[in-house]
Amino acid sequence: MKNSLIVANWKSNFTSAQAVSWLEEFAKEYSPNENKKVILCPNFILLPSVSDYIKNSNIEVALGAQDVSPFEKGAYTGEVPASLLKSYVEFSVIGHSERRENFHEDEDMLKQKVSMAAASGVTPIYCVSNEDMIIPMGATIVAYEPLSAIGTGNPDSPERANEIAGKIKERNINVSQILYGGSVTSDNVKSFIQMDNIDGVLVGSASLNASGFLQIVQNA
Numbered sequence: 001m002k003n004s005l006i007v008a009n010w011k012s013n014f015t016s017a018q019a020v021s022w023l024e025e026f027a028k029e030y031s032p033n034e035n036k037k038v039i040l041c042p043n044f045i046l047l048p049s050v051s052d053y054i055k056n057s058n059i060e061v062a063l064g065a066q067d068v069s070p071f072e073k074g075a076y077t078g079e080v081p082a083s084l085l086k087s088y089v090e091f092s093v094i095g096h097s098e099r100r101e102n103f104h105e106d107e108d109m110l111k112q113k114v115s116m117a118a119a120s121g122v123t124p125i126y127c128v129s130n131e132d133m134i135i136p137m138g139a140t141i142v143a144y145e146p147l148s149a150i151g152t153g154n155p156d157s158p159e160r161a162n163e164i165a166g167k168i169k170e171r172n173i174n175v176s177q178i179l180y181g182g183s184v185t186s187d188n189v190k191s192f193i194q195m196d197n198i199d200g201v202l203v204g205s206a207s208l209n210a211s212g213f214l215q216i217v218q219n220a
């Protein structure tokens, strides 16, 4: 059985209390599996409380941020540098299409984000929406998320996702794992995970419901 990464991207959702309820519900039925690494990505403001909760309750999941500053600590108002994130997370999503589109993040900035994350020991999960996008050298985990599939209920076909993932691996020798993202559900997760070139999934909407996400982990 291959090792898969199952990533929950909560985006800009949940108060602390809602995040704790999610974790309580998830923990009731969750049993860790060494072949499936679960990574939760709450928004920045939730990270300390979610991190405390999972440590105190011994829930075996990893944490990821949804973004990272392209700069070190210092005079960068509003930014959260990798050196501070490192206390809470192992991973950070970088270059999600919602950030590229809404915050005009370009290749140069994303390269800088990858390098800041890697320098602090935070592993980037670098998002691309096609096989032609440039992937910085420091990114070893890539999430392939076609724009037409994000939040639409219209996932890519597993065969096509596998083909694109294969091309990304061929063209980028630094990339060791590729996740598929875009309308992943408990019904379709297995069809992606079982593809040769796909090493996990990045789940948005369907991760907001704890029992639904648990079902995705179980079915993966």
Ligand code: PGA
Binding pocket: 009, 145, 149, 150, 151, 152, 153, 181, 182, 183, 184, 202, 203, 204, 205, 206
């Ligand atoms: P979705 O989002 O699962 O709601 O399609 C995926 C993502 O944006 O990472």
